[in-house]
Amino acid sequence: MKRTAIQLHQNDNVAIAVELIPVGQEALPGLIALEDIPQGHKIALHDILKDSPIVRYGVDIGYAMHNISRGRCVKETSLRLPVPPKLEDMHWGINTSAALPTATRSTFKGFVNPWGGPAGTRNLLGISTTVQCVTGVLNIAVQRIRQELLPRYPYVDGIVALNHAYGCGVAINAPDADIPIRTLRNLVRHPNFGGEVMALGLGCEKLTLEMMLEKEDNIQENVLMLQEIKGFQAMISAIMEMAERKLKKLNQRRRQTLPLSDLLIGMQCGGSDAFSGVTANPAAGYAADMLVQAGGTVLFSEATEVRDGAHLIAERCADEICFQKLVSEMRWYDDYLTRGGADRSANPTPGNKKGGLSNIVEKAMGSIAKSGTAPIVEVLSPGEKPTKKGMIYANTSASDFVCGTSQLASGITLQVFMTGRGTPYGLAAAPVIKICSRNELKEQWGDLIDINAGLIATGEMTITEVGTLLFNEILDVASGLKKPAAEEYSIYNDLCLFNPAPIT
């Protein structure tokens, strides 16, 4: 039988409506809705007195602004936002021994990474740029490379122009400039670029080749500077010639059977709703636990969606270094928001709220479900590369584009993207698997959603089942056996570097 409302934790005093519960209908045995409860919204399980906590996920997600009767809808306007957990009161290492589900596969077929580190899941020609000045010329060249050269190199999966808005007109020595610079540096050697560096610069920009490239990569056969080339037509020729040299090399590469310890993936959610934390994100967390159990590495991110659960993440930190980094990253983000006259309450979108998410605490509790239960072995600053394997918190903004770009810089070769409201999000440098939180989205976007976790809400599948399905999908896509929808249609978002430093 399909479920009408979902109570997640025994201490919860609200449940969420699986579908619209009309006034007068029984939501749970003996509980009659006193008003319409829209899909994903909360119904009060008991009378809730003014100022007492609203509890979901076993956590106080807010305090009642007024008395709320049993059977009433707990609306966004009925909750007062709690203060976030105090960073100085957090503890580490007290929740690091969860039993992880056993992985049913231990290998995948990937491309050995010539630079060392995580294996590639695709064989791409990545063209790095120091500055947006070169974008216009590069785009024209890339179009021609795709049409004229790529078909001759069937073992190369595609070309990625790493266009971005950084590189000049920026305060490159400002305290926070290390973030975009590190992000670009790490993108150059993305594991899906097969050990080949191709970089395009202008010649007078602030971000020099020396700043963007490893010393050994900054050699004539890898770099082109437009100001040194005699005119537009010669620029196009020079880019195409270098691209062809790289394509020839990349075309020699073949997949090999590799242990899952060579796999580094990222998880992100976007356009979340009240089901995200019940269906898609817990299923992603289950798949993450399986991957970690098998030796793989999984990044989760999104500072403002972790902040209200930071104490729970802290408890899972495996050591003090990891914990202290978590504290400092969270503090940095708090300060950054304060400097700009905002705080984490700026996060939920109108769509989140329409989907039943009342505030950032409720959103955060759903968001961190994607991190599963494994110990957190490392915390990364935005765009940093991991040095450990296992579950890792990679601090980034929650913005889909910024998070995607930052995780790519950290080296993910595949991303799992959970969505409730729906977004056609995709990345050019790594395949993206999209998993939706509601059956309605799968029905609406049948050709864009790869996995439907909505069946968990209706009781037709379990978290374990969808999680295992996702685990297998991750390995199939990583191995090149399957293309997710975004990759099939070439739906790609632009890179969006996180630059908290000023524009000049």
Add this chain to the structure above:
Amino acid sequence: MKRTAIQLHQNDNVAIAVELIPVGQEALPGLIALEDIPQGHKIALHDILKDSPIVRYGVDIGYAMHNISRGRCVKETSLRLPVPPKLEDMHWGINTSAALPTATRSTFKGFVNPWGGPAGTRNLLGISTTVQCVTGVLNIAVQRIRQELLPRYPYVDGIVALNHAYGCGVAINAPDADIPIRTLRNLVRHPNFGGEVMALGLGCEKLTLEMMLEKEDNIQENVLMLQEIKGFQAMISAIMEMAERKLKKLNQRRRQTLPLSDLLIGMQCGGSDAFSGVTANPAAGYAADMLVQAGGTVLFSEATEVRDGAHLIAERCADEICFQKLVSEMRWYDDYLTRGGADRSANPTPGNKKGGLSNIVEKAMGSIAKSGTAPIVEVLSPGEKPTKKGMIYANTSASDFVCGTSQLASGITLQVFMTGRGTPYGLAAAPVIKICSRNELKEQWGDLIDINAGLIATGEMTITEVGTLLFNEILDVASGLKKPAAEEYSIYNDLCLFNPAPIT
């Protein structure tokens, strides 16, 4: 006879080398170079004592860090940066009666703007977006529209997808969020989009259609929301159908002879060198004065490159409102930079310095030359639309991409871009005329540079001659009689919205 060194102002104690002046060669009558003076770099005309001013453009561009002998090179490391002019000590209205050169033409052939305001110089289909989530799908649709539909509508010049990184994952209520929101709102109704609004949204983003569109534009025939459409293939069809309806209407439009008071253009410089302030920028200033004399409107911008000449701009302000706005915009930018741990000295690039520009004061004096001599009738915040005609300071960052995007939002239908080191910069929504400051760049990039102002440095042309040439080029390009190089090759930079508010 070609010149060897240029002294710009009678009070200057330095001159700049037109080409490399080798040690021992005569730079000016009786002045022997005591060391090699690289092209664009400064030679001391007199002995300069430690701590005394280095004077160029008749202005103290810095103070000597050590004694500098007559004939020596005044290097970047020889100057101490002066403090910027105090905003509270500036005066307005004392330099507002310059005699402007007479314009030789009084009309151009443009597209009447159905929304009112400046005329169009191109007939484009502009597709606005609320959020980057839709970019991947839109780009695929646009490619098909270009291939399958556009050839059937020969009076339409092109299609512009207004992709950007804003719209969600941002602190949309933060104090500074008005800047990106205003910029996007104003871009929707760009004069080159012929009165047709086409807007694409997702459905759950923070920047809603209500926030981005005028109320009368937010109607079913103008907007598509991806979450309301049943899958990817249907999205592409829906976008193409709407585009075709718009193309049909746009295809009816024809150019008309219009007065220059209907023309709104922008001026910007990028990749500047020591010649920019001697050749390209003064020539642009001369053309600007001609346009203003004929009733046209010219925007100049770039906060950090105006800051050190703010007192000179203030003196040209036509009224107190304009002056007070200048003060408040300059103060806002000072504070913005300070908040991020930077100041205006973050501006010059390695390329600027290589080109002989020692610091931001020297760069600024060259930069403001593009504003000519006309009174300043209005000062705009970033992305604001002008309400007056004449010479206008539109406050934007000096970053080429941010300035270009902001000036487009202000409604420019053509941009003049001065460059010393060289950039292949272009805009999709308005043609860009590129004018270089040195003969060498014209030789190197013959097919990318439209006008060579380098002949002024070598004494082969005058500022008046190049300025008049540029004035005619502006009107020819605005009238659709000519395509500048960037438009001819479709070299387009991406939009880059100025968002000083936090990412969440």
